[in-house]
Amino acid sequence: MYVAVKGGERAIDNAHAWLAEERRGDSEVAELSVAQIREQLKLAVNRVMAEGSLFDPDLAALAIKQARGDMIEAIFLIRAYRTTLPRFGASHPIATGAMRCDRRVSATFKDAPGGQLLGPTFDYTHRLLDFKLAAEGDVPAAPEKPADPARTPHIMGFLDRENLIQTEEAGAETPPDLTREPLELPAERPLRLQSLTRGDEGFILGMAYSTQRGYARNHAFVAELRIGTVAVEMDIPELGFAIEIGEIEVTECETVNQFKGSRTEPPQFTRGYGLVFGMSERKAISMALVDRALRWKELGEDNLGAPAQDEEFVLSHADNIQATGFLEHIKLPHYVDFQSELELIRKLRRAVSDTIREAAE
Amino acid sequence: MNVSAYNFAYLDEQTKRMIRRAILKGLAIPGYQVPFASREMPMPYGWGTGGVQVSAAVLVPEDTFKVIDQGADDTTNAVSIRRFFEKTAGVAVTEDTARASVIQTRHRIPEMPLRADQILVYQVPIPEPLRFLEPSEVETRKMHSLEEYGLMHVKLYEDISQHGAIATAYAYPVKVEGRYVMDPSPIPKFDNPKLTMDAIQLFGAGREQRIYALPPHTRVVSLDFEDFPFEASKADHACDLCGAGDSYLDELIVDDAGGRLFMCSDTDYCTTRRAAGHVGAQGVPVKEDVA
Numbered sequence: 001m002y003v004a005v006k007g008g009e010r011a012i013d014n015a016h017a018w019l020a021e022e023r024r025g026d027s028e029v030a031e032l033s034v035a036q037i038r039e040q041l042k043l044a045v046n047r048v049m050a051e052g053s054l055f056d057p058d059l060a061a062l063a064i065k066q067a068r069g070d071m072i073e074a075i076f077l078i079r080a081y082r083t084t085l086p087r088f089g090a091s092h093p094i095a096t097g098a099m100r101c102d103r104r105v106s107a108t109f110k111d112a113p114g115g116q117l118l119g120p121t122f123d124y125t126h127r128l129l130d131f132k133l134a135a136e137g138d139v140p141a142a143p144e145k146p147a148d149p150a151r152t153p154h155i156m157g158f159l160d161r162e163n164l165i166q167t168e169e170a171g172a173e174t175p176p177d178l179t180r181e182p183l184e185l186p187a188e189r190p191l192r193l194q195s196l197t198r199g200d201e202g203f204i205l206g207m208a209y210s211t212q213r214g215y216a217r218n219h220a221f222v223a224e225l226r227i228g229t230v231a232v233e234m235d236i237p238e239l240g241f242a243i244e245i246g247e248i249e250v251t252e253c254e255t256v257n258q259f260k261g262s263r264t265e266p267p268q269f270t271r272g273y274g275l276v277f278g279m280s281e282r283k284a285i286s287m288a289l290v291d292r293a294l295r296w297k298e299l300g301e302d303n304l305g306a307p308a309q310d311e312e313f314v315l316s317h318a319d320n321i322q323a324t325g326f327l328e329h330i331k332l333p334h335y336v337d338f339q340s341e342l343e344l345i346r347k348l349r350r351a352v353s354d355t356i357r358e359a360a361e
Numbered sequence: 362m363n364v365s366a367y368n369f370a371y372l373d374e375q376t377k378r379m380i381r382r383a384i385l386k387g388l389a390i391p392g393y394q395v396p397f398a399s400r401e402m403p404m405p406y407g408w409g410t411g412g413v414q415v416s417a418a419v420l421v422p423e424d425t426f427k428v429i430d431q432g433a434d435d436t437t438n439a440v441s442i443r444r445f446f447e448k449t450a451g452v453a454v455t456e457d458t459a460r461a462s463v464i465q466t467r468h469r470i471p472e473m474p475l476r477a478d479q480i481l482v483y484q485v486p487i488p489e490p491l492r493f494l495e496p497s498e499v500e501t502r503k504m505h506s507l508e509e510y511g512l513m514h515v516k517l518y519e520d521i522s523q524h525g526a527i528a529t530a531y532a533y534p535v536k537v538e539g540r541y542v543m544d545p546s547p548i549p550k551f552d553n554p555k556l557t558m559d560a561i562q563l564f565g566a567g568r569e570q571r572i573y574a575l576p577p578h579t580r581v582v583s584l585d586f587e588d589f590p591f592e593a594s595k596a597d598h599a600c601d602l603c604g605a606g607d608s609y610l611d612e613l614i615v616d617d618a619g620g621r622l623f624m625c626s627d628t629d630y631c632t633t634r635r636a637a638g639h640v641g642a643q644g645v646p647v648k649e650d651v652a
Contacts, residue, residue, distance in 0.1 A: 325406030
């Protein structure tokens with residue numbers, strides 16, 4: 001006598017209790033604090049903020065702790081929290097030209113006003129495991145000097161003056177909001193950029209890489225990559241003017257791309273743009289390359305049929321929260337569907353074996 | 362979860378209003394997929410977020426809520442969704458189909474006919490019936506607006522020429538009021554004839570950001586050909602527990618020798634019948650089964 005499986009509720013409770021225990025790990029080992037994650041796993045925190053679309057290092061660190069270091073799970077926690085937050089209003093666009101840069105490099109000019117600033121980068125480190133770190137120990141303070149008060153204008157601006165770079169049309173005063181309206185295709189560039197900046201880092205990287213390898217190659221130079229803090233300003237209706245409500249760290253990448261001209265545009269340089277929360281340089285560069293690839297239509301270029309040119313393909317698959325949810329849902333029971341397939345396949349097989357038998361007779 | 366921090370049924374009222382507008386539009390144009398600004402929910406996309414958002418938008422405190430997955434109330438994800446609304450909306454829940462005012466379902470329509478005062482909410486993975494024939498959303502929306510469904514008929518025809526039958530067993534496409542071709546969600550085709558019913562049917566696809574609807578008594582026709590008429594099929598058995606011959610059955614493997622047992626996929630239907638004294642070939646009267 002078979003009694004159908006019951007007990008889903010208890011199974012769920014027990015599974016969650018076990019998960020909590022596993023998350024904590026060996027209780028002989030000191031517990032991680034949220035502050036430790038925020039300070040020492042900052043790039044992980046940055047990624048969670050960028051793809052979670054919420055600038056809050058403490059919550060991102062908490063999400064990483066809760067998710068046991070599973071980044072997509074942490075991003076998911078932040079997204080699910082973010083969507084419950086009320087909207088008070090919109091800030092002014094951030095002025096990245098006025099950024100206080102921790103890092104600023106250009107691959108197109110040896111020097112430019114404001115100078116090159118390497119900042120805290122992995123670049124030029126030798127990727128040798130540092131066994132000293134395993135033994136812990138204090139880090140000697142890095143050399144310091146007073147910040148250069150000189151302005152660091154966007155390097156693209158210099159190309160702009162010569163009309164060598166394609167001019168950007170001003171966008172709508174209020175851009176559409178991907179998180180408040182359904183994505184309708186074809187999407188305008190603001191929507192594409194919103195989708196790319198919160199898209200999965202690995203996916204965007206892969207798409208960008210594919211353009212470098214010849215699938216809609218657009219030969220990008222990093223005109224400028226800058227990382228630093230910018231002020232966020234917002235109009236307060238009661239005051240009648242804008243005040244600074246805080247600061248955020250962002251990474252901005254502008255690429256300058258070769259362009260021989262097309263049926264509609266003269267020969268000139270074109271741009272790709274990447275802007276990501278936190279220090280997320282790989283993501284910002286990838287974003288700029290994919291942005292540029294997606295602009296083929298407005299620049300009158302040919303559709304080469306490359307994946308990175310296909311807006312619908314890129315935007316529909318960039319979101320790792322959508323992707324992972326749908327992918328993992330195949331773990332859920334499907335016995336009803338499977339049962340109907342079983343019956344169908346048995347029926348089709350019966351029909352075929354009847355035919356074979358008849359043919360043999 | 363700190364429940365008091367969230368609004369009734371989790372979503373804020375503005376979001377619910379937006380979803381209700383999409384539902385009303387869907388009811389006004391039966392079978393048409395209405396885009397809506399789907400929110401991230403605290404459960405993964407693909408796990409019923411569309412259905413959950415639709416339920417959240419239609420639930421009122423007086424409602425009695427039922428959730429089934431594969432026809433069963435006790436499958437893990439059904440349990441999880443039911444608990445979610447118990448916590449966030451504090452509504453009464455039930456496993457009794459007749460007592461429920463809102464039923465959220467995945468992959469099944471209950472066996473018991475639904476009434477005019479009930480709402481059936483479907484979880485939908487891929488709302489676009491043409492998706493696997495044409496991957497581009499831009500193209501499929503165009504095909505719907507032009508009522509260009511030739512591709513679908515060609516697919517069904519090719520099935521017949523190749524297999525001698527239409528090789529679609531679930532998510533079998535339907536035509537709604539002679540206009541829109543609609544995906545009824547991955548219900549077995551056995552359930553298709555029930556799509557014309559007294560209750561309101563709402564379909565929510567969270568990840569794909571679409572809502573569609575069937576008002577009561579909408580004419581829903583499963584696609585077929587005159588010489589190959591649609592056939593609602595099920596396993597050629599009666600339920601081994603309650604003896605029902607008219608219900609959709611799950612097939613279970615019960616021993617190492619591959620022995621099979623067939624039982625109603627609709628657990629409430631089966632339980633109700635057994636409580637009324639029906640006993641199937643391998644069943645026992647209800648009281649002895651309580652252990």
